[in-house]
Amino acid sequence: MKSSKLHILTIISILIWGFSFAQQYTNYTVKDGLPSNQVYKITQDTKGFIWILTDKGIVKYNGNEFKTFTTRQGLATNDIWGANATPDGKVWYLSKSSKLGYIKNDSVYAFSSIEKNEIFNPLFTGQVNNEIILTSPLKTHILKNNKWKVVLENKYGEFAPLTYVKNKNVAFFETNLDSITIFNNNKTILTGFNIAEMLKSSHKRGQLTDSLFYWVNKSNYYILNFNTLKLHKRNFKNEINIESSKHTRINLINSQLQITGTGFVGILNKNYHITNTVYIPEKLNSHFALIDTSKNVWIATFANGIYKLPHVKRNIKYSLVNEKTGQFNNVNTKLIVTVFNKGYYKYNTLNNSFIPYI
Missing domain, CATH: 2.40.128.630 (Lipocalin)
Known part of the structure; x- marks a missing residue:
């Protein structure tokens, strides 16, 4: 009886014969509703929505459909490469642009600098609670009265530049x-x-x-x-x-x-x-990933949209991925499977993988 239970648990734990690499990950591209396959970053807001930043707009995903925000909805540019989700429910978007702000309740808010015609380049932006510290190579801004105000400025080529910090000490x-x-x-x-x-x-x-x-x-x-x-x-x-x-x-x-x-x-x-x-497997060519509140993993690529690895599949051990396998057999307490054009493989309980048998 114990042997049968062990055999069943082994089969359940490896779950390999019906799976392929593609079935581990769900891929979302322009075919599924993304405006672009070039994705810079992904984040999650306080309500659990997934936000996807692309060169053709910022996308909100509710688990069923994608909603894209572009210049038509109020963005100053469609090329959005950064975002910070704050506890108050706002998603602040970042890009090289004349106006930056946030999205809340599906409305876009955009704010310009107190200085005329200023272009932001917030490469080092920080966050303290609900406040965004808009940090460019030479200037740091904070939002005051619906205008971005400079709180620190360094001169170009300065030997020892200063970095603004929001802290009591x-x-x-x-x-x-x-x-x-x-x-x-x-x-x-x-x-x-x-x-x-x-x-x-x-x-x-x-x-x-x-x-x-x-x-x-x-x-x-x-x-x-x-x-x-x-x-x-x-x-x-x-x-x-x-x-x-x-x-x-x-x-x-x-x-x-x-x-x-x-x-x-x-x-x-x-x-x-x-x-x-x-x-993350090398073949995905990913450059960014996040773990959401449900422990799913969201993966960004520069050319193939995004991938989702559900939490339930994270602990599955995959072997013989993309191989054509035949029937499983229990031979003298050994789990044996045939692999097309490769022969027989035996399940190795020491490292939970299949190794050549014959």
Whole structure:
């Protein structure tokens, strides 16, 4: 009886014979309602809607249909490459544009700068609760009275540019060639850190919460806690056994810090280590992924729309993917299957995979 139960559990756990690679992931493209197959990023708002950012508009997905917002609905441009969902139900959209704002209750709100004809380029935008810190290479803006107002400006080519921080203890930090120096509201130095390895590489950065700021490049990520004034350094090799990853970034999604890049997505725990890692197959050519509130994984590509990996399929062990398999047989307590043009394969219980048998 125990042997029969074990055999049944083995069959259930591997679930391989009727599956192919395509059946693990649901692919959504222009054929399904997306305005473009070029997707920059995906996020989820407080109501659970999935938002997809493309070069032809920003898309809201309710689980059944796609609704696209473009210049016809009030966007200043259709090329939307960033978004932040805030707790108050707004989805702030980001792009190089003369007007930026948010979408709420399917209405688009767009705001220009207090300075005439200014073009925003918010590459390092941060978020503190419901407030967006619009951070371009030289300027930082916040929205006041329906206008974007400059709160910090650096001169082009300045040796030690300043970065605006919204925190009760920290006002800004200064970036030198290999280090940062942190100041309070009285312009008194609080502390400093050497981050030469990060600063000398191509990286992304931004404020995640009222107390956290991050830097990330292809191999490392740093988290600075403004409340404790401690810098936490991590690398992908130690965390997830990946030497490097392209397009890496850290996002605040559903009150979680999620880190993603080519080939993976994970959640940062309270000590800023990567947990709940989901590895994305190389053949998907993904550059971004997120884990939603139902633990589904949404994956963005630059040429093939998006993929969804349902939570129920995340723990399924797939073997002999895309192979033509025949009948399963129990031979002397061994699970044997025929594979077209390859012979017989045996299920190896040590690593939960099939290996050649004959």
